Amino acid sequence: xxALEYAMKKTMYEKIWDSHLVVDEAGQAPxxxxxxHLMHEVTSPQAFEGLRxxxxxVRNPHSILATMDHCVPTxxxxxxxxxxxxxxxxxxxxENCRVNGLRLYDMTDPNNxxxxxxxxxxxxVHPGMVVxxxxxxxxxxxxxxxxxxxxGTSEVEHVMATQTLPQxxxxxxxxxxxxxxxxxxxxxxxxxxxxxxxxxxxxxxxxIEYTGSAIRELSMxxxxxxxxxxxxxGARAGLVAPDExxxxxxxxxxxxxxxxxxxxxxxxxxSLPSDDGAEFDATVTLDAADIAPQVSWGTSPEQVVGxxxxxxxxxxxxxxxxxxxxxxxxxxxxLTANTKITDIPVDYVFIGSCTNGxxxxxxxxxxVAKGTKVAxxxxxxxxxxxxxxxxxxxxxxxxxxxxxxxxxxxxxxxxMCLAMNGDELTKGQRxxxxxxxxxxxxQGKGGRTHLVSPAMAAAAAAAGHFVDIxxx
Amino acid sequence: MEPYKxxxxxxxxxxxxxxxTDQIIPKQFLKKVERSGFGQHLFHDWRFNDDGSDNPxxxxxxxxxxxxxxxxxxxxxxxxxxxxxxxxxxxxxGFNTIISTSYADIFYNNCFKNGILxxxxxxxxxxxxxxxxxxxxxxxxxxxxxxxxVTTPGGNGFSFEIDPFRKGNLLSGLDDIGLTLKHVDKIEQxxxxxxxxFPWLWA
Numbered sequence: 001x002x003a004l005e006y007a008m009k010k011t012m013y014e015k016i017w018d019s020h021l022v023v024d025e026a027g028q029a030p031x032x033x034x035x036x037h038l039m040h041e042v043t044s045p046q047a048f049e050g051l052r053x054x055x056x057x058v059r060n061p062h063s064i065l066a067t068m069d070h071c072v073p074t075x076x077x078x079x080x081x082x083x084x085x086x087x088x089x090x091x092x093x094x095e096n097c098r099v100n101g102l103r104l105y106d107m108t109d110p111n112n113x114x115x116x117x118x119x120x121x122x123x124x125v126h127p128g129m130v131v132x133x134x135x136x137x138x139x140x141x142x143x144x145x146x147x148x149x150x151x152g153t154s155e156v157e158h159v160m161a162t163q164t165l166p167q168x169x170x171x172x173x174x175x176x177x178x179x180x181x182x183x184x185x186x187x188x189x190x191x192x193x194x195x196x197x198x199x200x201x202x203x204x205x206x207x208i209e210y211t212g213s214a215i216r217e218l219s220m221x222x223x224x225x226x227x228x229x230x231x232x233x234g235a236r237a238g239l240v241a242p243d244e245x246x247x248x249x250x251x252x253x254x255x256x257x258x259x260x261x262x263x264x265x266x267x268x269x270x271s272l273p274s275d276d277g278a279e280f281d282a283t284v285t286l287d288a289a290d291i292a293p294q295v296s297w298g299t300s301p302e303q304v305v306g307x308x309x310x311x312x313x314x315x316x317x318x319x320x321x322x323x324x325x326x327x328x329x330x331x332x333x334x335l336t337a338n339t340k341i342t343d344i345p346v347d348y349v350f351i352g353s354c355t356n357g358x359x360x361x362x363x364x365x366x367x368v369a370k371g372t373k374v375a376x377x378x379x380x381x382x383x384x385x386x387x388x389x390x391x392x393x394x395x396x397x398x399x400x401x402x403x404x405x406x407x408x409x410x411x412x413x414x415x416m417c418l419a420m421n422g423d424e425l426t427k428g429q430r431x432x433x434x435x436x437x438x439x440x441x442x443q444g445k446g447g448r449t450h451l452v453s454p455a456m457a458a459a460a461a462a463a464g465h466f467v468d469i470x471x472x
Numbered sequence: 473m474e475p476y477k478x479x480x481x482x483x484x485x486x487x488x489x490x491x492x493t494d495q496i497i498p499k500q501f502l503k504k505v506e507r508s509g510f511g512q513h514l515f516h517d518w519r520f521n522d523d524g525s526d527n528p529x530x531x532x533x534x535x536x537x538x539x540x541x542x543x544x545x546x547x548x549x550x551x552x553x554x555x556x557x558x559x560x561x562x563x564x565x566g567f568n569t570i571i572s573t574s575y576a577d578i579f580y581n582n583c584f585k586n587g588i589l590x591x592x593x594x595x596x597x598x599x600x601x602x603x604x605x606x607x608x609x610x611x612x613x614x615x616x617x618x619x620x621x622v623t624t625p626g627g628n629g630f631s632f633e634i635d636p637f638r639k640g641n642l643l644s645g646l647d648d649i650g651l652t653l654k655h656v657d658k659i660e661q662x663x664x665x666x667x668x669x670f671p672w673l674w675a
Contacts, residue, residue, distance in 0.1 A: 022662045023655050029637045031652060033662055035673065043555060045505035056649070059659075062674075071503060085503040092505045126673075136554040136578060150578050152556035153507075154585035154648070162652045164659060168635070200490060201548040201574055234551065236577050257672035265672055300490050321489045321547060418553075420499045439494040439552060441517045 009278040011172050012239055013207045016147045016272070020130045022164050029166035034159050035129040036146075039066035039102075040115050041093040042420070043134030047157035048096040056161045058100045063163065065124050066097055066104045069114045070420050074383050074410035077107065086421070113386025113412040116140040116354035120224065121388050123253025127242040127269040132159055137354045137436065138237075139230040143223035144250070145242035145272055147207070150231065170236050171281040173206040177214040179288040184469045186364070187222035188356060188434065188453035190214065190286070191229035192294035196304040198284055203235030206282065209274060210240050214288035220249040221360040228355045229436055232301040241273035295341050295466055296438045296451040298329030303438075305341060307456065307468045313337035332440055333448050334428065342466050344450070348431040349380040349461040350443075351454050352410075353417035356434035357385025359392050361454040366398040368458035368469065374406035375464030381408045381423070383415040407461070419444045432460040473587045475645035476568065478616045481541035483571075483624075485605040486531045489546035493579060496550065496558040510557055511564030536609035542569040544601050550579025559586045569615050571622070573598050584638045585648065589617055591632045600628040617642060 010018070023031040044066070051058070058064070071086040081087040090107070097104035105111040111118060116137055125131050127145035132138060134156045141148035151165065159165055177190055195202075208230050210223075218226065223240045230238025247266060250256040257265040292306030303326070305312065311330070314337065317323040330337060335344070351357075351365050362382065374380045382402045384390035390412055393399055399409045416423040417435035425431055425447025434457050438449040452460065459467040501513040518530045526533045532540075543562070549572045550558060559582045562570070570583065571591045583590040593601070604626040605611055614623045617639060623629035641648065667674045 023658050027636065028651075029635075031655060031658075033659075033666070042502050046507045046556075049505070049507070054647075054649070083503070089503045089505055134554055134556075136552065138554075150554035152554055152559075152578060152582035152585060154556060154582065158649050158652065161649050162656075162659060163663070164652060164655075166637070166648065166652065200551050201576070204548070204574060204577055234548070234576060261672035261675070265670075268670075300492075325489060418494075418499050420502065437492075437494070437552060439492045441498055442494050445498070445517055 009275040011274040011278045011280060012145060012209060012241055012272055013147065013170070013172050014278075016128055016130065017169060019128070029168060031164045032130060032167045033164055034132050035063060036125055036131040037064045037159050038115050038119055038131065038133035038135070038138065039064060039156070040070055040133070040135060041068050041089050042070045043153050044096065044156055045089065045092045046153045047134070047160060048100070050157040051160055058102070058160045059163045061101045064102045065119060065122075066093065066102055067113060067115045067118050068093055068107050070414045070418065072107050072413040073422050074413045074415045077411050082422070110387055113384070113389070114354045114357055114414055116224075116228065117357050117385030117389065120144070120220070121253070121386060123250050123256035126250065126256070126265065127246060128272050132165065136231045137228050139235070140224050140228040140354060142227035142230065142238040143220060143240050144246055145239060145269070147237055147239065149237040170207040171205050173203060173208045173235065173282040173284065174280040175208050175210050176283065176285045177210065177212040177288050178285075179214055181214055181217070181288045181291060182470060184455050185291050185293055186453045186455065187218050187225040189291050189294045190288070191226050191232070192296065192301065192304045192451060193286060193291045194284070195229065195233045195301045196294070197286065198233055199302045200232060200300055201234045203230065203233040206235050207237045207239060208233070208235045209280070210238060215240060216243065219360060220245055221358040224358065225355055229301070232436055242269050293453060293456050293469055295456065296449070297333065297335060297341070298326065299332055299438055299440050300325065300329070301436070301438060301451060303329055304451070307341050307466060309341055311335050311337055311339045311341065342468060345430065345465045346432045346450070346460050347378060347429045348425055349378060349457050350383070350416040350431055350433045350435065351381070351457050352383030352385060352415050353435040354385065354414070355436045356454050357383065357389065357412075359389050361434065362389065362393045362398050363396070365454040365458040366401040368455050368472070369405045369407065369462065370401050372405050372462035374461050378461055378464055380406065380461040381410055381416070383410040384412045386412050405462070416443055418442060419447075432457045432466065473645040473647065476587060476589060476617050476642040478614070478618065479541060480612050480614045481569075482537060482539055482610055483542040483544050483601070483605055483613045484532055484537035484540035485602055486543065486545045487602055490548045490551055491545060492552035493550055493555050493558040494552055497555065497561040502555060502557055507560055508564065510561035511566070514561040514565045534609060539566065541567055542571065542613055542615065543567045544571045544598070544605060547573045549575050551576040554578045556582045556586070559583050559588055563588055571598070571601060584642065587642065587645070589615065589642060591622065593630060593632065597628070597630050604628050
């Protein structure tokens with residue numbers, strides 16, 4: 001190594017980027033090698049069609065893992081899918097995977113579930129990899145120190161055909177979260193607080209690396225929740241440096257290196273964290289102790305406040321665009337400025353999704369739900385992110401806690417996160433949801449979504465309105 | 473992909489920020505397995521009333537914007553999901569040009585894969601264009617990608633920056649995959665080295 005290279009301090013993003021460059025020539029976009037390609041039924045059929053029409057083949061079927069999640073029903077799974085178009089999409093996925101020899105965990109497979117929940121369970125993503133999926137929440141896998149980002153369907157086809165992607169190098173943003181989280185504030189609250197602070201376009205053009213003592217304290221599940229929502233702040237990807245927790249999590253899983261390769265892989269993974277003194281293009285700092293449980297009040301994930309706060313008034317925003325956005329959000333959400341968050345009633349509660357559908361999420365929600373009853377007029381559903389999460393929760397008796405409290409305990413799938421599968425709000429219904437987006441109509445046309453953590457969702461189900469769980 | 477040619481077209485105005493892909497193409501239309509036919513569902517929840525009739529309040533339903541190829545829209549357009557159905561719907565509806573201050577990352581990439589020129593302007597410039605359209609609905613702008621110029625009858629023309637690679641692909645209508653496969657020897661070389669460095673990924 002040259003002395004100059006010794007002197008160059010690199011961020012983790014730069015290390016992964018440099019090690020995956022296949023072509024870097026003037027006058028053309030750099031080509032980045034892709035290690036893992038994840039798939040689901042919604043964003044892949046047109047890519048397979050394109051491949052077929054051009055007579056191209058999947059270059060490395062080994063790099064692909066697919067599940068069915070967006071369109072699958074979460075109840076009555078023994079019956080045929082009622083929606084004929086969804087049924088066709090599911091069948092098309094199965095056929096495309098069969099023809100191309102791809103690994104698919106279909107609806108009946110014991111490994112089935114939401115792609116971003118299933119993939120880590122099998123140790124399919126490792127630190128230092130480049131990982132893509134036709135899904136913006138691919139950012140989840142940054143929790144392992146992998147550069148993971150969402151792509152469009154044309155790019156899905158591109159990766160299948162070439163195992164590479166033309167990419168523009170992103171800028172780097174360091175989000176430092178130091179200090180100790182208060183009781184019942186979680187990774188979800190950190191993610192919402194960051195989005196509230198920098199806005200949904202605050203991370204555009206950047207890859208975020210989350211650092212600081214509060215991030216180190218998070219479990220792997222918590223880091224996945226955090227990175228999952230990097231896209232909600234507009235970032236291309238989120239990253240957390242691998243550490244002992246990462247290695248411990250991966251060890252022994254199906255696709256993790258084993259035997260002679262484990263030590264070799266470990267040595268490589270330990271070389272990945274950003275060098276001391278590496279420079280980021282931007283830095284944002286939060287104190288974990290200041291983060292109250294968050295509740296979104298509007299139709300964008302940046303429209304969020306602490307539960308002890310009130311719904312903001314349009315005139316409280318100096319920026320004209322934000323003022324207008326607040327006005328139209330309040331109209332859509334049916335809310336009045338200055339209403340206490342804890343006075344907002346809910347009709348529906350959803351725990352699940354690639355953001356909060358992991359075992360830890362159900363454990364903490366069950367702890368809050370234990371011995372309570374779902375409030376009159378409220379429907380509450382708990383939807384495990386995968387079949388393994390479901391089994392684990394049932395082994396721990398969590399399903400009984402939810403059922404005894406009046407919840408529905410469902411089969412795994414994306415469910416009400418995006419309402420493509422029969423689970424949805426009706427017009428005017430208001431939800432407390434552990435998912436990631438509160439866009440207009442996201443959970444059903446005219447539905448009103450409030451994003452919260454699993455513990456906050458469970459407390460809202462019992463009370464019929466939002467509750468400051470720190471005071472329970 | 474059709475090569476992108478210089479054109480003069482109606483510029484439609486949507487003065488809204490943070491328009492997300494769930495609004496551009498709501499999720500109930502994502503179940504198709506084809507690429508075509510999404511234009512009829514563009515902005516569905518805003519564009520149509522509950523009974524399926526046109527919502528006259530919605531900007532793009534204004535008769536003056538009929539046949540528009542240029543969409544002028546507020547900040548952070550296309551945020552949210554990675555669904556390429558969003559640019560498919562925009563292109564299928566008839567737009568080939570978007571002008572805004574900023575776009576979400578994935579959406580921006582997806583536009584160029586589908587023959588849509590997404591132009592970035594500063595806030596001042598956007599305000600001028602919006603004012604010109606608002607004062608004269610149905611006004612036609614000229615977009616010249618070759619020379620990176622937009623001209624307007626109101627004199628609010630400007631030149632814009634664009635990545636030369638994206639520009640070249642739009643002008644030629646060339647397929648990205650074909651371009652990448654010219655480097656297939658380098659991909660193979662990379663894979664050989666990758667196999668040696670990370671044998672556990674290939675075991």
